Every structure is written in C-alpha cells, then in structure tokens.
Amino acid sequence: MKQVLTAAMAAPTAANQQAWEFVVITDRKILDAIPDVHPYSRMLLEAPAAVLVCGNLETETREGYYPQDCAAATQNILLAAHALGLGTVWLGVHPREERVTGVRKLLGIPAHVVPVALVAIGHPAESHPRIDRYDEKKVHRDTW
Numbered sequence: 001m002k003q004v005l006t007a008a009m010a011a012p013t014a015a016n017q018q019a020w021e022f023v024v025i026t027d028r029k030i031l032d033a034i035p036d037v038h039p040y041s042r043m044l045l046e047a048p049a050a051v052l053v054c055g056n057l058e059t060e061t062r063e064g065y066y067p068q069d070c071a072a073a074t075q076n077i078l079l080a081a082h083a084l085g086l087g088t089v090w091l092g093v094h095p096r097e098e099r100v101t102g103v104r105k106l107l108g109i110p111a112h113v114v115p116v117a118l119v120a121i122g123h124p125a126e127s128h129p130r131i132d133r134y135d136e137k138k139v140h141r142d143t144w
C-alpha cells in the first residue's frame, strides 16, 4: 500500500499543489457497506482493500484543478498496483452528487474534502489479453 500511495503522490498536479488526501480502507464492514452508496462497486465485497482519492478544497491553490490532479493520482495507483501483480478497478465518485454524499457520510469525510474516486484493490482472479483501443479516427493532426 505504501508503494501504491507513493506512486499516487508522485503524480503531476496543477502548480504542484498536491491538494489531495487518501483514505485507505481495509475494514471489512466498511468495504461491504460501500455498494450501498455506490451502485457499481460490488467487487468490493470480495476485494481486501480500497483507496479513496479525494481533493482538498482548503489546500487547493489552483481552483478547479483537483479532479484532474486526483485522476492523475488514481491512474498512478492503477499502474503501480498492476506492477505489483495486483488488480484494480477505478470507481468514479465525483461528480455524482449522491455518491459523493454517500461516501462522505460512510467514511466521515469533511465538507471541504471531495471524494473523487475509489480504487478497489485485490488479487486478480483472471488475467486478460492486452486490449488495443487505438483508433486513428480519434487522432487529429495539427487542426481538427
């Protein structure tokens, strides 16, 4: 977990503001309760851990950038966990207000802290071949 969080906090942030907070969740009762407030998180019933990536509006110096900063941290968590042989799922929280409210209440997150994403972490039950999603039509050269 320390290696995963080290990778998270190595992510780039706007003006290097690092206005993030991480909640490491390993309490079985809390993991089991998350699907009650997040409709697409049922893998947590089997996962041994999750990390909640949050933006801190009080320490943010570049207003409005926290979702991008937290997304970069979240992606780093996915990559670091994968490199360690672990499996992950990114569970979007922000900007779904009902999920933000539910996660805040369940985990006691203060009002100035916005839960942006949960990452389920576990030992993968299966492995998948690499998916190539490269689509030339999405690439625009010099102008649209």
Ligand SMILES: Cc1cc2nc3c(=O)[nH]c(=O)nc-3n(C[C@H](O)[C@H](O)[C@H](O)COP(=O)(O)O)c2cc1C
Binding pocket: 040, 041, 089, 090, 091, 092, 093, 131
């Ligand atoms: C912002 C964001 C929110 C997501 N939210 C969920 C979610 O709530 N539940 C879930 O099972 N997967 C969620 N995912 C994972 C995507 O469904 C998944 O990345 C996508 O289907 C592609 O599959 P792959 O990552 O296995 O290639 C989310 C991914 C992102 C980037």
